Amino acid sequence: MKLFSEPCGMNDSAFITNIQHFSLHDGPGIRTTVFFKGCNLHCQWCHNPETISGKSQIGIDTRHCIGCGICESACSSHLHSINENQHVFMREKCQGCGKCAEACPAGALEMYGQKMPLDEIVKKCIRDKEIFPDFGGVTFSGGECLLQAEQVILLAGEMKKRGIHVCVDTALNVPWSVIEPLIPITDLFLVDVKAGTEETHKKYTNVSNRRIIDNLKRLTRISDCWVRIPVIHGINDTEKEVEAMKILLREMGEHLKKIQMLSYHTYGEAKYRCLELEMKAFEAPDLSDQERMLKVLLETGIPAEWS
Amino acid sequence: MAFVFDEKKFREESEMFYQTYPVDVSALEEELNERYRQNQSASALVQKKWTYEVISNKCEVKVFRYCPFYSEVVTGRERNSVAGAFPPIPGLGCWTLKSHYPVKEFDDWRAPYVANDLILAEMMVDHSHHYANVESVMKYGFQHIRDYAASQKINTQEEREFLEAVQAACDAAILLGERFSAEAEKMLQAENDLAVREQLERIRDTAKRVPRYPAETFYEALCSVWFTRELCTSMEGSGFAVMGHYDRLLYPFYENDIKEGRISQEEAQSLIDCMILITDARWSHTAETSGTNASLVIGGCDADGNVIFNEVTRLILNSFIKYETSSPKLEARISSSHPKEYKKMIAEIAALGRNALTILNDEVLIEAHHKIGKKREDCRLYLAGGCQEPVLSNECNNRAFMYLNLPQLLNGMLFPEELDFWTREQIILCRPDQEKTFEGFYESVIYNLSQFLFACAGQYNRFEKIWAEINPMPLFSATMDSCIEKKKDISRGGARYNSTSFSLIGIGTFIDSLYAVRKAVYEDGKLSMEQMRELLRTDFEGQEPLRLYLMNKIPKYGQDDPEVEAFAGKVFHDLAVHSSGMPNARGGYFEASLFAFFFYDMLKERTWATADGRHAGQRISRGCNPGESTENIDAATLMQSLRAIDFTDYPGCAVSYLEMPISKTNTETEVFVKILDAFVHCGGNALDFNVVDKEMLLQAKTDPDNHRNLIVRVCGYSAPFVSLREELQDEVIQRTMRNE
Structure with a gap:
């Protein structure tokens, strides 16, 4: 499978927005996170709006x-x-x-958005390996990093060669054939699941969750995964939605190791303003909603937590 | 019956007592004044002797019902005396100093530099960061020290006066011990509470023996080290920030007591808890203070290099995990050989946001002291305190008392007429702005800096000599056998090692400014030197795009730019070379040091604009950190930036400050463990954490009453956030936001 017309090698570039060192929220330990640009979901609450478009953009x-x-x-x-x-x-x-x-x-x-040569990305990704050995690693995130799967595969392969722990943060909204080659070189998939019902998923992200769920089912039978749910009050924390989420996650394979819930926040507000985009207003779940949701999802038997 | 610490009752009792401070001691002061009037020719050594006599005979002694330690002598000290004592603070301990204050030579010299924010120099010698060698008192007792002093052969009058004053100091300590014992006996007459009686009996039986004689049990050892430091603080008119290396000193007694069934682990914990809280109780955290500075050292190694991590270390760490104190602070010595359990406990304290913690890297600091000619065995016993000021156990350090503003000194080189720091010191300035190359520019800067520091060293050597004439410290000297053997007061160089440091401030701003000149003037030709000077002179007036260019478009130290990092490494090294090595007046040498307390914030106002795009009056950088306006500095990048620098050049300490926002959920302890490992690995020198989040600080600002327990670290300075003035609060808040 090829997402890009040109074959990709280490001399090539990836299209990214940022490389963040000392990231504590993108997988286990202290990580370096590469944010790829371009996404095929359009979640209305997105807190990284600059990673949605696959083109370079100027922020003011x-x-x-x-x-x-x-x-x-x-x-x-x-x-x-x-x-x-x-x-x-x-x-x-x-x-x-x-x-x-x-x-x-x-x-x-x-x-x-900048085209950064892969060898430069590798250099930045391996920088902290020596000072934080065996704790943390590198996370490929976005956007949807699997829209640049060729690059992710090459980069992940380079990390593996050096014994660096690799996380791939994805919504899995890509053909299975894109995911498959990553399995042997990825230690942990962080899979963003936005909503329990197809209706809600489609309404708020523009795409159905069917392919995502199919991929997740297959993946969780083979490879370690954490599911991450951005929780938006009144949208995906309703009783109906949470129940649907529970049923959905129950069907997953034994490699689903953790469910992380992330409360909605407005920290991305400045980026919307700089891109001259309107930021839709949503609400964060309150503590009682959080407790209720946690209780229900714990019924799946999978460790669940608010992050 | 074992000692059980009744925390609540102790807090009530101590709070009630310390609220009565300061106590009026003017009658006793007048008695001393009268004696001085009768004998105007008495030397300061004789004056000190009188002080000891008056304090030990006439000041009240306070025994607490709920605390087994005895040390409180009512000398008229203020409750929040920072232990810094220059200018003199209230109380009899400063009487001798007061009779010679002010010191005109010092005031005259510093005035023009202070007026230009070039230096911050409150003290003419360090009156804050000393370590009285409590270990020798614990081992030998004051009686033995007195006898040793009495046995010395005397050749001169000064030797006689010194040794007599040392004996008077020992006599005072012994007498006070007896008076504590008697006071406990007196209280026992009316005491009915059985547990309290038990404590009073313990004090009655112990105080008359310890620290007169060597300590034999864990309790006695703790009494001895505690009493000695407190006594120095009360009687010497100086500051003894460093309490001691308690786990190293106390463990053999603990081990022995356990073996003999004399103590349980619980009781030892209670004693340590009480010791921590009585140190804290001396401070009223609601008032605006100039900072607490009592410091307890743990970890590290012994003289042979064996790693220290024992049950006493655990007891101390347990206390720090249990209690939120800002005094004492914990100075944790670490190395790659320390077990993970130790680092985990330290990490837990860090992650809890208990900001009374400094990390010291043994691998760098021991080497730093050894490299300048000190015996390795001595270097291994280094301590630190106040903020992070290192001191060997047989050393008298003038470590943190003169702070030099590097960016302003650079301004003086570019504008020698407006900022003339040169004529008075008879320095012929080498004009860097007339150089054709950056290499020439840089060499001129370093040359001028070196000349200035050399001149300052000469001036301060004058002041060090005056020190011995206005406030010698025979009690402090008594704790060092070398003073008795040399028959020399500590102020005359009696200690084995005698160091002095000028603390360099603003190295981040200094590096960025030099690099900006290199890029903008010499390499890119964006500006001529004249244009650059004009920008600085006018504070970039009408030239905002150029200012922003300098600030945002030229790489900065700390941003992981290889060229800047290499340049920074060179600057660090050159500054260390030129701020050290000069002889001081006590037979020792100047040593390089780089830290700032919160003085970086006090020296900013009259500091002219700098070439890194910083406006006149804006903040300059802290410790060895990058500039305050440099963004995107995460913990990993900060650690990486240390690697280009050889921190063994800085025996006087070079501090990194790491803001760690408290995560709302799980700031894992493990993250802190890894930072500690990384810090040692990267060759850092000293590290302070500040763990807070923005929301909490903003809430604390608007609702101070409910945030009294929120301790923040402002560069080695632990303080309740609510006690800071608004400007400083805003500064802390802004820093926290930048790192989120």
Whole structure:
């Protein structure tokens, strides 16, 4: 299977937004997390909106803009202009070359998405192996990192060669043939399951959860997995939804080791603002909802926790 | 009957007692003044002798009903006396110093530099961070020390006065022990509570023997080390931040008591708990304090290099896990040889957000002291305290009393007319801004810095000499056999080792500023030197894009840029070389040190703009950390940045500060264990954690009453968050946010 027309080798690049060191929330231990750009789910509550689009994007933080106009001359398509201290940007015409962000001294413009050579990614990923031996590792996340499965396979293979623990953080909304080659080189899959019922899943993520569930069933029979559920009050924490989730997770294989629930938060607000996107308002579950949900999901017999 | 610690009753009792502080001792002071008027030619050594006599004979002694330790002599000290005593603080201990204060030579010299925020120099010598060698008192007792002093052959009047004062100090300690014993006996007449009677009988029977004679049991050893340090604090007019290496000192007594069935583990725990809480009880945390600084050392190794981690270490760590104190602080010496259990217990304290904790890397600090010519056996017995100031057990350190603002010194080189730090010191400045290459620029900077530090060393050597004439410390000297053998007070160089340090402040800002000059002026040609100077002179007025360029577009120390990291390594090394090695007035040498207490925040205001894009008046960097405006510094990157630096260049300590936001869910202890391992692996020197989250701090700011227990560390300074002034609170909050 090929998601990319060109064959991919170590000289190639991956399209990523960030590499985060000392990450404590993306799998066990102290991890280095690579955020791939591009996603085929569109969860309305997404807290990393800059990873959804598969193209480069410019973020504008107007709070930092000092109106110096350096971006005007940096952009060969003249998409930036400063009018009476108002920064105007013709986003729809932007090709994402990133020259404006490179020039902006104020840090008001940020380029989301860069093609980073795989060997450079490897270098960054192995940096902390020596100082945190046998504790943590590397997590490939996103976006949906499996949309760049060729790169993930190569990178994971490099990690395995060096004895580094590999997590793949995915929604599994890809053909099984994409997942299969990763199994021998991945220590733990972090699988995001957004909703228990197909109806809710489709309504809030734009896609059905059927393929996800099928993949998860197969995967949990072979490879260690944690299921991670972003919990949004009134959407996927209703009694009906939680019950459906419980039934669904009960059918999984013996390699499903943990259920992690993550409460909705608005920390991604600034990124929405910078991308000039509207952030839909949702609510976080309160403590009683959290307790109720935990109790129900513990009935699956699988360890479950709020993270 | 074994001692059972009644925490609640002890807290009530001690709180009630300490609320009466400070007690008026003006009548006794007047008595001393009168004696001095009668005998104007008396030397300070004689004055100290008088002080000991008055304190031991006439000051009240306080015995607590719920505490088996005895040490409280009512000398007029304030409750929150930080143990720093210059300028002199209330109480008889500072009487001698007070009679010679102020010291004009010192005030005259420092004034113009202080006015420009170039230095922070409250004290002319270190009056805070000493370690009285409590081990020798525990082993030999004051009687033996007195006899030893009496047996010395005397050649000069100063020797006579010194040895007589040492004997007077020992006599005072012995007499006070007897008075504690008598006081306990007196209280017993009216005491009906059986458990309390038991304690009072114990004090009655022990105080007259210990620390007069060597300690024989765990309880006696604890009494001895505790009493000695407290007595120094009461009587010497100086600060003794370092309590001692308790697990190393106390374990043999514990082991023996257990073997002989004299004590149970529970009772030993109760004694340690009580010792921790009586140290804490001396502080009123509701008031704004200038900081607590009593420090307890654990772990590390013995003189032969055998790792220390024993049952007493566990007892001490248990107490720190159980109680949220800000005094004493814990100075935990670690190495790669320490067992995981030890690191786990330390990690637990760190993860709990008990910010009264400093980590010291044995592998670096022992080597650092050895490298400059100290015996390895002595180096292995290093202690630390106050913030993180290291001191060997037979050393008198002037470690943390003069703080030099590196970025401002650099400004002085670029603007020698406006910021003339040179003429008065007769330094012919080498103008870095007239150099054609960055190498030339850098060499000039280091040359000027070296000249300035050399001049400062000369000045401070004058002040060190004055020290011996205004506040010698014969009691402190009595704890060091070398002082008695040399017949020299500690202030004259009686200790085996005598070190002095200037604490360099703002190295992160300094490195970033130099690197910005290198890139923007010499390599990229973005600015001419004249333009750069103009930017700094005008605080970037009307040139915001250029300021932001310097701040955001030029790589900074701590951001994992290989070129900057290599340059930083060079700067660290050069600064260490040029701030050390000069002889001091006590026969010792200057040693390199790099830490800041919270002074980095006090020196910012008049510090001109710097080439890293920092505005005039903004914060400068802390300890050996990256600049305060440098973003995206995570714990791993911070650890990695240590690797390019040889921290064995800094025996006077170089501190990394690591903010660890408390995770709402599971900040695993294991994460902290791994950070400790990584810190040792990366060759760090000293490490402070600050574990807090933003929400908690914001709540604490608006609702201080319900957050009195929230302790934060401001660079080695443990304090209740609510006691900080608003500006400092905001600073802590901002830092916490940056790392989330």
